[in-house]
Amino acid sequence: MILTEQQLHTIPVFGIAGNFAEHLAQAGEASDFVNVKTADERAPKGLFPIYIPHCSSFLGVYPVSSDTVAGDFSKPITLQVEPEICVLFSVEYSQDRRVNDLKARSFAAFNDCSHRRADATKISQKKNWGANSTGVSNQWIEIDQFTGGGVLDNYHLCSFLKRDGQVFEYGIDSPAVGYNYFYRQLIDWMIDTFNNQTDFGPLENLSALMAQADYPNQIIVTLGATRYTEFGESGYLQPDDQIGIFVYDANQTSKSQIEARFAANDLFTQFAGSALIQHVVKS
Numbered sequence: 335m336i337l338t339e340q341q342l343h344t345i346p347v348f349g350i351a352g353n354f355a356e357h358l359a360q361a362g363e364a365s366d367f368v369n370v371k372t373a374d375e376r377a378p379k380g381l382f383p384i385y386i387p388h389c390s391s392f393l394g395v396y397p398v399s400s401d402t403v404a405g406d407f408s409k410p411i412t413l414q415v416e417p418e419i420c421v422l423f424s425v426e427y428s429q430d431r432r433v434n435d436l437k438a439r440s441f442a443a444f445n446d447c448s449h450r451r452a453d454a455t456k457i458s459q460k461k462n463w464g465a466n467s468t469g470v471s472n473q474w475i476e477i478d479q480f481t482g483g484g485v486l487d488n489y490h491l492c493s494f495l496k497r498d499g500q501v502f503e504y505g506i507d508s509p510a511v512g513y514n515y516f517y518r519q520l521i522d523w524m525i526d527t528f529n530n531q532t533d534f535g536p537l538e539n540l541s542a543l544m545a546q547a548d549y550p551n552q553i554i555v556t557l558g559a560t561r562y563t564e565f566g567e568s569g570y571l572q573p574d575d576q577i578g579i580f581v582y583d584a585n586q587t588s589k590s591q592i593e594a595r596f597a598a599n600d601l602f603t604q605f606a607g608s609a610l611i612q613h614v615v616k617s
Contacts, residue, residue: 337422337474343396345422345554346386346547347468349446350524351457351536352379353514353558376514378558380537381527382457384446384468389546393458397467400610403447403571404466404617412450413571413614416559417493417505417579420444420470421477423553431549432541433528436521438480443491443579443610444556445469447571457536464617470554471579471610473602481517486510489581489607491560492589494596495569496576501597504566505559507589510581513557524555575614582607 337345386393405413419441426435447468448460461468478485493505510516515523533539544550571577578596582589586606595602602609 336472342398342470344387344550345552346543346550347384347398347420347554347556348381348540349384349418349457349461349556350378350381350558352377353520354508354512354560377523378515378527380531381524381540381555382461382536383538383540383543384458384461384556386543386547387550388548389543392462392464393543395462395464397462397465399466399469399612400472401469401612402466403445403469403577403612403614404464405449405571405614407573407616411570414448414450414569415493415495415504415566415571415577415579416446416448417491418444418446418556418559419489419491419510419581420554420556421480422474423555425549425551425553427549431545433525433544436524436553438477438521439552440474440476441486441489441581441608442474443471443581443608445577445579445610445612446556446559450570455536456538458538466615466617469577469579469610469612471581471608473605473608475581475608480521482511488583488585490584490589492580492582492592493560493566494578494593495565495571496578496596497572497574501593502565502569503563503593504569504577506561506563508560509584516557520557571614573614573616577610577612577614579610580605580607581609 492507
């Protein structure tokens, strides 16, 4: 399955904060959520917008690229890869325009790249700083069922960064089912969050954003970043770096095989999964 650039321009993109254990602390963002209370200590902290079509703010700028991350490196800038799995959902609404259900259709590798800005008051301000500030693979995999026993049971997420010919593991290899919330529990949480999240702390009013997007029938949600390796925790991006994020079928390939292919400049056109390879450039 392939989503064209034209299609992607019409689909809002949201991210989930705090859906992998320890990631927020490693990213230096745990303090942002100190006043955000959840009923379950394992629950994600909230949903944040990355791209909202038709929005008049910076969120209306299309930030997604399948091959590039661009940053203003003329001044100190801390850009950090966030390797994630994203899911394309179809959205069903009730008569009063509340989200009634979400149907998972396909998934892909995603880079929810973050600009660790000290002055950001909302998470979204760290995510969309213009064109080529985040990334999604053009290899989408159809979902047979978003429940245990489905295709996603076998998939893992791994990520690497290549700098000066040397490859570093960036995020810790993790199974898709290792997310704190996944499958039906995640769906139920997202429905509640889309309908009830208010503008509070680092989070935004999602009902208002869905209205600005004219109640889309599809959305992309990136499910949360893995924990970092020691390198990834402080390995901020530099020009000419190459990023590799891979969602792979562990029954057909392995992390070591993927790392070797990435080191050898393989383009991953033939791959048992979804590969996102991006070059870091000066904007």
